[in-house]
Every structure is written in structure tokens, then in C-alpha cells.
Amino acid sequence: MDFERYISKDIAWCPGCGNFGIRLALMKALEELKFDPRMVVIVSGIGQAAKMPQYIGVNMFNGLHGRALPVATAIKVANPNLLVIAESGDGCMYGEGGNHFIHTIRRNPDIVNIVHNNMVYGLTKGQASPTSVKGFKTPVQTDGVILEPFNPLAVAIALDASFVARTFIGDIEFTKEIIKEAIRHKGYALVDILQPCVSFNKLNTYEWYKENTYYLKDHDPSDKELAFKRATERGKLPLGILYVNHNKETFEELARKGDKRPLYEYEVNFEKIKEMINQKTL
Amino acid sequence: MDFERYISKDIAWCPGCGNFGIRLALMKALEELKFDPRMVVIVSGIGQAAKMPQYIGVNMFNGLHGRALPVATAIKVANPNLLVIAESGDGCMYGEGGNHFIHTIRRNPDIVNIVHNNMVYGLTKGQASPTSVKGFKTPVQTDGVILEPFNPLAVAIALDASFVARTFIGDIEFTKEIIKEAIRHKGYALVDILQPCVSFNKLNTYEWYKENTYYLKDHDPSDKELAFKRATERGKLPLGILYVNHNKETFEELARKGDKRPLYEYEVNFEKIKEMINQKTL
Amino acid sequence: MKDICIVLSGEAGQGIQTVEYVLTRVLKNSGFHIFATKEYMSRVRGGNNTTEIRISSERVRAFVEKIDILIPLGKNATGRLRDRITRETLIIGEESFIKDAGGEKIEVPLLEMAERIGNKLYANSVAIGLVSGLLKADRETLKLQIRKQFEDKKEEVIKQNIDAALEGYKRGEELSGRIKVSLKRDDAVKKECLLNGAEAVGLGALAGGCNFVSSYPMSPSTSVLVFLAQNKSDFGIVVEQAEDEIAAMNMIIGAWYAGARGLVTTSGGGFALMEEALSLAGMVESPVVIHLAQRPGPATGLPTRTEQGDLNLVLYAGHGEFPRVIYAPGNIEEAFYLTYKAFNVADKYQVPVFILTDQYLVDSFYNLPPFNLDDLKVEKHMVKTGEDYIRYKLTENGISPRGVPGYGDGLVKVDSDEHDEFGHITEDFTTRVKMVEKRLKKGEELKKEVLKPKLIGDENYKVLLVAWGSPLEVIKEAISDIKEVALLHFSQVWPIDNSVAEYLKRAQKVIAIEGNATGQFANLIKAVTGFEVKERILKYSGLQFSVEELRKKIEGVV
Amino acid sequence: MKDICIVLSGEAGQGIQTVEYVLTRVLKNSGFHIFATKEYMSRVRGGNNTTEIRISSERVRAFVEKIDILIPLGKNATGRLRDRITRETLIIGEESFIKDAGGEKIEVPLLEMAERIGNKLYANSVAIGLVSGLLKADRETLKLQIRKQFEDKKEEVIKQNIDAALEGYKRGEELSGRIKVSLKRDDAVKKECLLNGAEAVGLGALAGGCNFVSSYPMSPSTSVLVFLAQNKSDFGIVVEQAEDEIAAMNMIIGAWYAGARGLVTTSGGGFALMEEALSLAGMVESPVVIHLAQRPGPATGLPTRTEQGDLNLVLYAGHGEFPRVIYAPGNIEEAFYLTYKAFNVADKYQVPVFILTDQYLVDSFYNLPPFNLDDLKVEKHMVKTGEDYIRYKLTENGISPRGVPGYGDGLVKVDSDEHDEFGHITEDFTTRVKMVEKRLKKGEELKKEVLKPKLIGDENYKVLLVAWGSPLEVIKEAISDIKEVALLHFSQVWPIDNSVAEYLKRAQKVIAIEGNATGQFANLIKAVTGFEVKERILKYSGLQFSVEELRKKIEGVV
């Protein structure tokens, strides 16, 4: 497989981890959509999830914890011809990177934002993440988590994100399809993937997710209030595409005024600079 | 007036600015609720709004741009007997401080969060703020704002903030009453105050706000979906208390397990440390 | 030097900036050399701000304390200038504005004159005319500049403003006998341009091929952001106001990764938030250009004032060890050329390059010949990748060919973790050591491109002054008449090389002049050369040095 | 020194840490001196991690490269140790685990033995027993420690683990003849405690009155956060995991403002994000204590490795100029006492105080006598405010009485802008100058409390080694047999005073030893004293120094 080329051989995830499934789903999605690996960039942060682009044969920007989204946005606007995927963990995207999450949604670049939501900090060995459920005990949260869990879908809908979906990696096929939809969608697309962390999250296991999720049926993703209701109601977590707004222009369309040329082709117009300087003599 | 004591005399706001009204509303609210100025702390960031505590005779922590909320949270948990108000501009709270906004709501400390929402960066002379409307032209946003405006109320509701209100400083009396409610409320209380910036926002003027707002009537603030609908619907902006959730414990209650003593009274238990060290001999 | 120093003083919002803008153009286009600088409070209305305009027969480029003519534009506009007003200072204006001041007062009812013509609001035009008349500036030029200033307005308003200016001019001419200095004019000046430091940095960025700017507004750096935003359509630049400084810096690194040439402009506090990302640039070996306009700290400090307090900050910013370049332009020409150069150097060595200015430099301007662009060139060091491209190829000098995604057949993998040549994460200790050495080698290479410090003044100096950045022109003027004194000025403050010690050892006395409280550059010199610059003239009030104070202090030690 | 060095090696997740934990306690409580340290990869499962345990007749506190006994706990566990395995190394364990290694192999079917007793999972207990038997440790102690380790488990499981350990012990005893060194025991050791650097910092914080911790997890600093979280209920400490490092640092400053005693614990990259807030602490004159456990940078670097690369970072962190204190504990005792002291110093001078450790120090432990707490005392410098309280009163030494809100009759106003004595924002230049000088005066005061460097070794040295922080014990052991060599060790690296130069000048040769690539401390010494430490032994592979490599390098230059 093309996407297996040129990758780090030693995959550092734990056996049984949901990350493997996500890798598979993503690679299949790219394959089925026939992407040229050279035109794909995965931008990630730091964490277990963030190691993803080490193991996929596409361009990689493995940046700082929490900072994948501004990097991804800049890459997309600097070269709108690239498929740009920003991928990382729940701590990375919703914790350290929370401010970028909000404001990237406002910007609406045509990127796919994949979040491995294992409700825990994996790489740093099991502290609570923003999505950890109340009462979840960890070596730091010794009496259990006391903060309200962060609801990424509700927040994204509140900010009128152009595509909001959730999947569970127990269902790789479904996840792959959702990722494909997200890629096809024009504009910012959030794919929050529920992913068991077999090492540090003994609460939100494969079984737990199976029992606590359901597939959306007959859902109208253009209905924002309904989407909000689904995203916030108590009980089982919905899987599928919650919300889509097709009527949004992307950041790069607006910032580049439709120009799609990569900025690396840019040539300086020294004549114009001269003109400007001459203006300053008047 | 007590709250006029011990303040910076030279008020640096522009004549006609909405900030004067907010100052009045806040001082009256504190007065009417009979607060002892020594037990009140205003924490602010940087900006025109953030100068507020310079002009009110209470304790002041005028910190960094964007960082009022973590400071306020820490003060509250370190001394739950204080009334802690975190107050700043829209740029400060929703832009630079966006991540703290989200996570402070999740924490739910019993503080009042007053945001002077003038839809512009005042102090730095008129760039777009997160709440600036699309198309708003500034010296930096020369073609007008292209980002979706940040909707603080919708986000707060999505995160199940315990108290979410909006007012317009054209109505000082109403604003004062809302602030009083926010103070009385136990838990995090957001008061987003629409405030004209007469110097840099020629679009969102007193008139504009009058025409583009309405007072909530017969609204049930315990109905989250309704609150979300009001917060996100197109058209006029609602004024009043949009959402309240009375069933939340506060951060300091949980983190301190009900202990309300100021941490400055804390004495180290050296005996216990000795015991711990002795444990390490076993 | 023959010159006249005019100070305009008023509240924020009273239009000093308009007066300054028009007046400096009128005067320059009348053939005078001019210099202007402003100091202002961190507020939008009220308070007290001033602008100084020096008019001279020769080139003039530095702040002086003396005030020959003071024009208060409102009440309470003279109090803060008390120490600068002497018996010779002419104070001209409304009776109520000038009454509390010392000096030689000349009442001119600007408001009344304006009202007579049509509107009190024209008072500033009267003032512009008044000064123009005092200096016998060119009347036609005055009319032209007033017209330009109000070109968006109705013809009637334009006309009335011109009339107001001409009224002022008349009155000024009548008073011109009161001015003792007579200035020569030089037609060549008319062809020169007027630029402030911010514009020079902006133009330098354009010439350097900058096509991506992301920043968060922060005084006094915002003017560069504004300049580029104003010109973005003409040049196809992406200008994005980020949600915070962290996003801004990460965006710029992302932009370079994709082949753009990015700039951030910020101040100390904003930059402090970018340090983790600076370290990222160091690790992924991304070029990045940072304009940092200094203001007094710590924390919020004095947001609209000047200082040279952030040298240590940028020298050691970011965790871990990686090379960087720091330019500190001494004047407007250098602000242009060094910013231009920064982009090529950043691209070539794949390192962060700083342009370290300050509020004084970005907000000051003078006339200067248009920059010669003929030799400027955007040196793109990017390569088209082959199938077997590897991002971090180990080379002799540490520099690996830099590819960008989508350009060529290779994949470009960059990593904030320690990585192998492919860019993949590694924990191999041997690779680690090689990669550390690779990065540091680039620092050694950079020494080959170091700009030597400039020696200005008496070559047979006994006293050597050492300075960096914006005090350049002030010191130059201060020592112009003092013998056996020279200035060694650094426009590049990192890397610097040991050879500097030779200059220092030749002096009987070395004095560092810096706009900070600890002598950061003097300390750096000691760290690099071991030479201790014991005497220091330091200023940290929030104001720039003046020619007079430096002259006095230097004469005191000579 | 008579000692045996045992190395455990295996994948992440194979339980090395349990083996290490139990074994060190068994050995110590058998009367041996012990030292242990680990190195591990930044991953949760797989890869290869090792722990070294040294057992000795005398105090032992440093990492050595030699391996006397190697216990691989899985396949592929010997490859990375190739260079450390000699012909003398005993490699004990499963045939399939040891087969690829050099050295002297002794097959012991740990898994089979465990399975025979009840479960393969008991193999680690067999291994613990095996080593205990080899060294003839106390059997009863072994049983006790195994029981303690599994006390949450069912009695049957506990028993079987004990049986497994005893089986191992038997086999170990049989093999004990193969060990050539015979170690003495010392009953006094049994009364000593075993602590790692992280625990020492945590205990020091408790003793310093710490009652507020806010941090964001980051290796290798998280263990201090965890330690305090585990003990928060006993001590009434508020422990909050912040959303990011910026929040953490701002919270801590808020906490001190309200009268708490706060700590952040972080690593270089996390700290880089806190710098703006550090500058805030400098400006509002807030005490703050920062534990920074270094790891190799730049950027993400090697997250679980060690380095001393962030000295410059903390020295110059934050924009603007303000004083700070930096302690760099050399060992576990110092980690405790200096962290304790940091709180009192921070409170007294109202400045940021750093505890600069690294992965090697926080993850290493040895036996040591329990700390004497008798002289420790939380010095609260907070005052009860009067009606006319002003926060920034100008005083002789720059220190103003610090009030907190709600305690007394005054109001406490602190400001990140430049401020007057009340704490209100000001743009008055005279006040600015006074306030800058006030803050810097505290820096001068702090010099009075500087901890002098320690001279260790031959007082009549010809060669003087200079070091700071965690290499202390390694160097000490390395030079213990070398004549005319001494070590000058700094546990406080800022401020340092000029007197240091005296030590340096007395030496014929000075060599800096540092765990970074540029010799940051040597450069600092030059910056402070002008003395150039030309020779440097630097390490930046991600690993700590070993006794052997230092001994060799030092002997090479003597």
C-alpha cells in the first residue's frame, strides 16, 4: 500500500489500542479517495494520537502539543491544493489547544480535524483529559475528576462549525466512511473519534463505548438545534454526522480571494515596492 | 461612596464610552448588596475594559491580557470568603483568553465574569475582536472581518455554564440588576455586556445596539435548548438571563472539600511530614 | 547644526498626528531636512501626547530635548514639558493653552481664526499653516498637502481648511522675525522620502519576499502589521490576526513549511508567549522572521514607551539549544535592509531571525533618499524534492536541503521530537548527538555572515562608546563635536565575534550606552569576549536618549 | 568502593518498575547501601527501558556504566546494552531472553518457575527473589516486601508471589558463588529512607508550606505533581491540573496574591509558555516557586531523557528586567532543603524562585538518613494591612510589606502595568525609574543570601572541575581516587558572586562539566567574572554522565 511507504517502522502504541484502528480507517479513506500521498499533509501535536503521521506515508508536520490547528490552517492557506489533516488527542486539541479549536472553527479552513478522544492523557500516563468523565480517578485526580467534561460537539455546533461528526473506533468501517465524508466536505470538519486507551483508561473501554453510544438515524444534520440537542442530551453518545453547514466560505478562499497557487511560487514585485517608496516622497 | 475611595483619579476612557456606565452599574450593585470593599477583588486583564479595577475602591489584580480567569479562580479557591469578579474586554476574555474561558466554565468557581463586549480591540486602536461582525473593516481587517463571530453565550451554554446573561449598557439599571443576580448566583456567572466603543467601533453604536437587541420575556432560563436557540438565532440579540443551572457544585467546594478558611491561615503539619519520611524507611 | 525643534502637544484624540503628518510633508517638500518622533500615553482619549519635529539645513535624525517652538493644542498641554521649556522657547497658541507655561508666549487665537473661517475644527489646519509661515515654507506645497489630507472630504471643507492654513501662514510669517535661526533649503530633499521605522520594516519585509503575516496586535509592533495589511492586496500577502501569539508563531512556522515566507510582528510580552514555538522552529529547522518592537517591561509595563530591555529575552528564548540571528537596526535605512536580509538568511540557514527594534525607532521618521532596490533579490533556498528526499540530511555545514510538501516527488517530514534524517522520531543516542551538532553547526556557519560593527567618529579614540540598535543616531549627533571619542555600533547583536575585543582594548575608556537598566549588551560582550565594559550610561525611564543628555554625560567622562 | 551493579531491562509495561521498587527495599532493609536510577523511552508499551541498581558496602549515589548482573525481563532486552556488557557481566534469565547477549550467561527459567507455582505473571517475583538470593539478602525482609507490594491482592496471590520469590531466592543462593565481590552490611542503613528526587522536591514543598499546586502534566516533572496530589488530603493542599501551562502559572500567582503558597512543576517546553506570567510575577512582585525538571530540547526533543539545557532559559526568561533566584540541587538532600528554602526566599523577597532539576535527579534514588525537620520553619512574610496600606511602598532594600486581600483593613492593588506605590497604573517617568530600581534592589539584596559553591576533593587542587546541579554525585565518585583534582559545585546558579573567580584562578586548569552542548554555566561564569573556562566536558546525548566516562576524561586531562 502506498501509504505504508516511508514510515517509521516501530509503532509505539500499546497492543489493543484504538489508535491502530484509526490508522487503518484513515489510510483506507485516503486510498479509496485516491489521494496522492505527496499532496497530503498530516499535522499533529504531541501525545499518543499525535504519533499518527510517523506511521503513514504522507507529508508530516509533527509539531507541538496543542498547536496542530494553527499550523494546519497556515499550510492550507499557503497551498490550498494540499489535503491538510490536523490530528491529535483530546488533551492536545481540547486542552492545551482549546483556544485554537475555537478560533479555527471561526476561521473555517478546509481541513479535517481528527481527534482521538480516549478521555485521558495517554502519553503522560493517565491523567484526566478535558473529556474525562466526572469521578474518573487518576494519579493526579486522586478524588476523581471534578470538572464538567468538555463537550467538543456542542461547542463546535455553538460556533457553527461547518461539519461535526463523532465515531467510535470499535467500528472501523463506519469511521472510515465518516472520515471520507469529512475529507469531501468543503470547510472545517471535526471528527471526534471515541477511542479506548487500554493502558490508562479502564473505565471507558470498548465495552463501555458500545453500551454508551448509538448510531444517529433519521437525523437531519442541517438542523442546528436538533444537532445541539443530540450533542448535549444525557445518556448515550450519538455516532454519525451531527451537523453540517454547506453555506460557508473557507478561510483560504476569502484570505486568498480565490487564488489557489501555492505561495512558494510567489515572486516579489519590486516595481511596486519602488512605486510605494516613490509615493513616500510626495 | 465607599467604592470611590482609593482609586486612580485620572480615568483614561473616552468621553461617551460605555465603560463609564458599566463602572456605575457595578459599583451600585456592590453597594446595594452591601459588600465590604475589603472582601471584594476585581481581577482584570489588559485593555480598556480591564482598567476597571483602577477606578473602583476594592482589591485589584490587574494582570495580563487574556489571563484574568485563572487568576480569579485561584484567588477564589485560596480564599472562598472573597467576592471575586473577573472583568475584561471581549478580546481579552474570548480571544487571548479563550482557552481559560472554556475551562473555567468547566471548573465552575463561584466567580462573576464580566465581559465588556464592544466588538473591537479598543486599547490597541481598533482591530477586530472575536465578536466583531463579519465585514467589519479595520486597519488590519482591511477587507472586513472574514471570521465567524464568536458566540460567547452559545459556547457557555454548550458547556453548561451555571449562569449565562447578556445586557446592554444603554440600560444601566438593568445591567446593575443582572450583575446583582450574577453575584448572588452560586457558581460561575457570565455577564456579557454589550458596550459601544465610541472611538473605534462606528458600526455597533448605541443606536445599533438599541435596534439590534430585545429583552427576553417569558423565558425559562432552566431550559438549555431554548437558551441555545435564543443565543444562536439570527436577528436581534437577546438581553437578560439566558441560562441558569442551579444544580452545580463549585470548584472551591469540591477542591477544598467544603473548607472555607483562607489558605493564608494554613500551618504546616511537620509531624505528618516526619511520618511520611519515616514511611520511606520501611 | 542649524535646526529648529518644534513640539506639538495635546490630548490623545486632538489630532496631533494629523498635524505632524501634514507639517512634516510640507516642510520636507519645501526643502528642509526633517526628523520627527512622538511619545504618547497608553490611552485613546485625554492624557498628554507630544510630537517633536526638527527642521534643519542638514540631515537630522535624532531626538533633542530643547524646544524652540511649542504649539499646545489644548489645555494642560505644557505641564509635562516643564523641564524642557526654557526662556528661549516660543510658546504659540490660544491664550488659555499657553498661560501656565514658562518661556516666551505668543498668543495666537487659533480657534477663533478657525471659527471665523467656518469651523473650530479647522484649528489644526491653522496651526499647520502657522508653523509653515513661521518657517516660510512653500505656500503651494502647504495648499497641496492640506488638499491631500482632506481629499475624501467635500470640496467646501477642503477649501476652508486651505483657507485656515493660509490664515495661519499669514500670522506665522508675521511672527517669523521671532525666530533667530535661519535655515538653508536644499532642493534635493524634495525628492527624498519620509518613512518611519515601522514602514521601513514593512517595506523590507516586502522586498524580502514576505507573503504571510500572522500576528496579534500589540503596541508598538502593530504598525508593521497594519502596514502589511494595507498593502496585502497589491502584493498577494496573507495577513491574519491570530487568536493569540502562540497561534501566530505556529502559523508562521506552518507557512514556511508549506513554502511561504512568513513574518510575525510583536512586542516583548507577546513574544514571551511564542517561545515554545521558537524552540519548535529551532528543532524542525524552520526559517522564521520575527519583528520585535521593544517596550518597557516587565509584564504590561509601559505599553507605548520605549526601551531596549529584551535583548536577553531573544538571545536565550526557547528551551533547548539552537542557533539564531538577531539584527538590531540603528536607523530607518537599516530597518529596511536588515528586514529584507532577514528573510534570505532565515531561508538559507533555516533558523529564526530577529529584527529587534523599539517604539522609538518604529515611531520616528526622517527624510532619506529612496532605497536602491537594484541589488535586492529574494534568494529561495527551497529545493524540489526527489523520491528519496530526506528532510534532515546530515551535511558538512549542518544545512540540509529544504523541501516543501507538494513540490517534487518526495515527502517532507518534520518533527518536534528528536528525529533521524528522515524526520522520524528517534531515541537513538548517536543520532541525537549528531542532530544536536548539526543544528549547532549552522550557528558556526552563521558567524561567517556576521555584520561587523561600525566605528563612527574619531578613529584615534580614547573613549569608545558601545551601543546597539536605535540609539545610533542620537549618539552620533551627541559626539559629532567631541574629539577622541568614537562609537562602536552594532546592528547585529547575535552572533557577534571576538574580534570586537580589539576595538575595546584600544580605548582608554569604554562606555556602554543602552536603553535598559542592567546593560544587557555590555554583559553580552563580557560573556563573549571576557572584556568588562564597566562604565555604562543606561536609561530606563521609558523615554529614548536625547542628544543633550548624552552629550553632557559623555563630556562628563571624557 | 565495593559495589555490585545490577541492571533490569525490558519493555515498557513489563513491570520493571515493580521489580525495582521491591528489590531496592529488600536490599536496603537487608543493610546494603543502594542507589537506583532508570532510563526509559517516551512510550507506554514496548521499546526498551532499563533500571540500574547499585548495591554497596558504602554510600553509593551515582550512575555507573559497568553491569555486573543483567536481568532481561523479555526478548530484545539486551541489544541496547551491548556496549555496557563485558565478559564479566553475568546475564541471568530465560534462555530466549539472554541468548543474543555477550557476557556470562546463566539460564534460569523464570517463567517456568513462576508457572509451576501458579502463574507466569509471578516471573517478576521470581526475579526479585533471584537477585535477593544472589546477594543473600534477608529472607524475611523479602517476604515482607513482597507482601506489601501485593497487599491489595487476594491472600492466595500474595502467598504465591512469596513462594515465587522464595523459589527465586533459592536459585539465587545457589548461584551466589558466581559473584566475586562480597559486600558488608550495615544495620544503620535499615533505618534510612529511600527517596527519589521527585519525592524530595515534593517533601521540600510540603515543608516549605506549599498549599497550592497547579500544573499541566509534562515529563519528567509530573512525578512531583503526582506526589503532591497523592498527599493533598493529608495536607489540605489544592492541586489543580490546569488547561495549559499559562493557566497554571497565572493561577499560582493568583494563589500567592490571596495568601497561599504556590508551586508549579513543569519542564522546559511547558515553562516556555509560562514566561509571560513569570514576567508578571516580576512586575507585581509576587513570590512564586517553579520546579523545572529538565529534559533534552529543543521543542519536544527527548521527553523522558535528561539534560541540563535550560539554564539560560530560566536565567533570562520573561520580558523586561527583574530579579530571580535559581537553585540547582545536586542530590536528593539538596532537592529537599532547597525546595523548602525556595518558599521562604520567594515569600521574603517577592520574587520567582526556581528549583532546576532534571530527569536523572527526579528519577534517581538512594538511601539516606531521614531529614531533620527541627530547624525548618515556614517564614510568613505577609502583613496584616492597615487602612492606609500601600502595596508598593518604596523602601531602602526594595522590599515592600506584602498584604493579601481580606486580611486587615487595607486594599491590595497589584498591577502588571508600571504603577505607583498604591499599585495604580502610571506613566510618570520618575516613578518608573524608582520602580525599576526598587525591583532591581531586591536582586542586590538576594546576593546576601547566596549559597556558596562547595569545594569537594583535594584542597590543593591543580585541576578544578566546575559543575552545577545533578552531576554532583557522579563527579564526586569519579574523582574520589584522583589527586590534585577538586570539584567546585554550585547548588545555586543565580545569583552567583564574583568571589568564585578566586577559586578558578588558583587552578592550573579549570574544566566545566555540564549536561548540555554549549556549556551554559561556563558561559555564565565568564559573563559574571570574565574568567573563561576553556575546557569543557559536555554531554548532550540524552543520558546522564557515568562515573567511568568522567573518570576517564578527567584522568585524560590531569
Ligand SMILES: Cc1ncc(C[n+]2csc(CCOP(=O)(O)OP(=O)(O)O)c2C)c(N)n1
Ligand atoms: C507544552 C507541553 N505541555 C505538556 C506536554 C506533555 N504532554 C505530552 S502528550 C500530553 C497529553 C497527551 O494526551 P492526549 O493529547 O489526549 O493524547 P493521547 O496520548 O491520549 O493520545 C502531554 C500533557 C508537552 N509535550 N508539551
Ligand SMILES: Cc1ncc(C[n+]2csc(CCOP(=O)(O)OP(=O)(O)O)c2C)c(N)n1
Ligand atoms: C500578550 C499580549 N498581547 C497583546 C497585548 C496588547 N493588547 C492590549 S489590550 C488588547 C486588546 C484589547 O481589546 P479588548 O480586550 O476587547 O479590550 P477593550 O480595549 O476593547 O476594552 C491587546 C491586543 C497585550 N497587552 N498582551
Ligand code: SF4
Ligand atoms: S497509552 Fe493508551 S492511547 Fe496510548 S497507545 Fe497505549 S492504549 Fe493507546
Ligand code: SF4
Ligand atoms: S477606545 Fe472605545 S472602549 Fe476604549 S474607552 Fe474609548 S470608547 Fe471606550
Ligand SMILES: [Mg+2]
Ligand atoms: Mg487522549
Ligand SMILES: [Mg+2]
Ligand atoms: Mg473590546
